[in-house]
Amino acid sequence: MYVDVILRQKGRFSDMLFSYRVPDSLENKIDIGYRVSVPFGKSNKPIEAIVNNLKSENESEGTDFEIKEIFDVLGDEPLISRENMELISWMRDRYICTYLDCLNLFFPKGYTLNSTKIVKPVFSIEELTVEQEMSLDQAERKIINELYLSKEDVSYDSLTSRHSKSKLDSLISKGLVNIQWSYKEVVNEKKIKTVYLDEDLKCKIQMDSDYINCLKLGKKQLETVNFLILNDAVEQSALLDLLGVSNQTIKSLEKKGIIKIKEESHFRAPRQFLTVENKKIDLNSQQREVVDRIIEGIREQSRKPYLIHGVTGSGKTEVFLELIEYVLSQGMESVFLVPEIALTPQTIARVKNRFGNIVGVFHSQLSEGEKYDVFREVKNGNIRVVIGTRSAIFLPFDSLGLIIIDEEHDFSYKSEKTPKYDAIEVARYKAFKSNVAVVLGSATPSVPDYYNAKNGDYELLELNKRANNNLMPEISIVDMRKELHSGNSSPLSKELVAKMDLELKKGNQVILFLNKRGYANFMECKDCGHVFKCKNCDITLTNHKSLKKGICHYCGYEEHIPERCPKCNMTNIGSVGVGTEKIEELVSNLFPNHKTLRMDRDSTKKKNGVQKILEKFNKGEADILIGTQMLSKGHDFANVTLVGIISADLMLNFPDFKSYEQTFQLITQVSGRAGRGEKLGQVVLQTYNTEHFAIRSAANYDFKGFYETEIKLRKTFGYEPFNNIIRVVFANSDESVAKENSFRFRDTLKYLMEEKGIDSVRSILGPNECSIRMINNKFRWQVIIKNHGVDIKLLKSMIKYICIKKYENVFSKGIDISIEINPNTFI
DNA sequence: GGGCAACGCCCA
């Protein structure tokens, strides 16, 4: 038998399948998805690999390379399922990346194979002939003596660090010592040591309490034993803490046979529960209808994904929970994807409260060990419902029945790291291949997804009423141009302040939304016009007044803001624009008797920062919550009756074709935070663009109207969903290198396209400098490729050929190339 | 990406 494997070895060359022979003894221990160790390279170094497919014949017969035999099969079950192995190949093509990039998504870092080179003498001392011994010089004799004396394996590296390398080489060429590879499997499991008394001893002590004195123990040891008489089994770390004894004490007690230490693997996943009221909510008729329809689809094994378009507060989460329950009852597992785990503590709590300890939480902020543990528990079948971010979709479920993608319009479902996959696309692939029900939900579906639904690629289901039967909060638009003309230059309009005053007096809570953290947009010297910019990126520094610093919101670079302008030495440094910090300052001056809270990336940096702020606000410890788009993500505040959107224009004027869509989404989502409880809500929307269709339709809750206008625009300009757009960014610390390579790429691609008779003029845009010229000290140039009727597969294979296979031939050394399909943003 | 042979340079 033969297998093709994917090597867990980095490098352009290793991005291919390698064939190996399977020795007869391993034939029934191996299958697709198993981990194996294989010899690789001239030295036959053991490398870890995953079996991609099985073959009965050696297909490479007659080729000039020799087929090697695999060393071993690691583990007695496949690590990755057959379906997921197919998904890996699909993703490699789809996202123009390597096998390894994809493989790593399915692979907790807990498994590693460590290979070391070992030096061993060929003959034993007795076998060594006199001639052989005579031929050695002093240095060689020293080495070989060391090898004979050592009880353990001696590694090549440690030997050469102490002895001459060439002496060792000469021993090898004389045939006296041998070099072998040895490998060790490392599994990242946390072990907990539990300490308990030896049973016999315990009995003796219980029979005769004086027996303990016969042991002649030191003070600390005696203390430990006495403690263990009272406490059956204690974690070693706790023992050390409690009694202040040292590791040594424990060890010597163990040596004497007085105590025993037991090592057990331990599940590390943090099990923090946030308690919310566990009320079982009865579904309203609309919710019921949606649930029934999807259950029917699951029964019929319809492979079509569902898109639930439900207004904010329509109770999508309840629908999801109901579906999870059904799928569980059918013996299948579910995964519930959310945009950002930190922002959804309420959702996690609801899932956990409903389904108890079969619920796991998975996201990229877990430590590698914690990820490994969730992975293992999912594989064991102990975790059957996972709530997590996009990467949770790759967990090793046995029979996944349901993938829920909440807030499906959110950008975070597209990965910004290689492989730049889209979790929604992966889910759709799974729905198609393995009959998993995929349910997308949003109050503001993305334009391409709504288009898919209208085209029949998704089944569209609607929830157009709030679960509590409240009306949607009324949105009133405030024209900030008029506000300015009437002499109010404050970022807070008179109408907003008046309404805040009214609601606060009634004892209600207010949310103010501004999509800009920090104090102000940027800082400028009003005398010479000097603008403070980041040293690494082409970005203005945002003023964080509370810290007296300017911070780059891209790379995190910080700079103390001096009193005097570094250019003209004048003191007239002023801030332009507004951020959440400035709003907070304004509001506390206006309403000194009301407490404010601020929620943005700065105020939530600490562990559970978001959760703490949300809890405080929910308990009513503050009346006004000021925040960035973190606020928009599905939070439930019962007592909020007024939402103020400070500026709807920040997003609108972003240099990106998705900015209208994003503006619409943000306004709708943020407005949705008002009036979720018993009381009605209202929204004040401040803008300089009162007539813009994105703002108008958002204010009227007219998703369909927005969609109709936006889809026409996109058709005219050939954007998603009418074209696939591939963006290739070249980054280098030397601007001319970045530029030159982007041109080389364009020219090579053009050449290849024209060779195939494809018109390249309509498809290739650029090269252009990116809107953000420099990030992290690297200049960025981009080429954008639209597929305008060209087969996307052909285009991608060309790009892959240039950027991966012919990388060395085409590009300068050290240039960063990032390839993205339908990226979130083009800045 | 990494292992390794081949190469070239320095030094005695």
Add this chain to the structure above:
DNA sequence: GGGCGTTGCCCG
């Protein structure tokens, strides 16, 4: 010729 750093090639 040995010692050692650099380079370029190849990997089932």
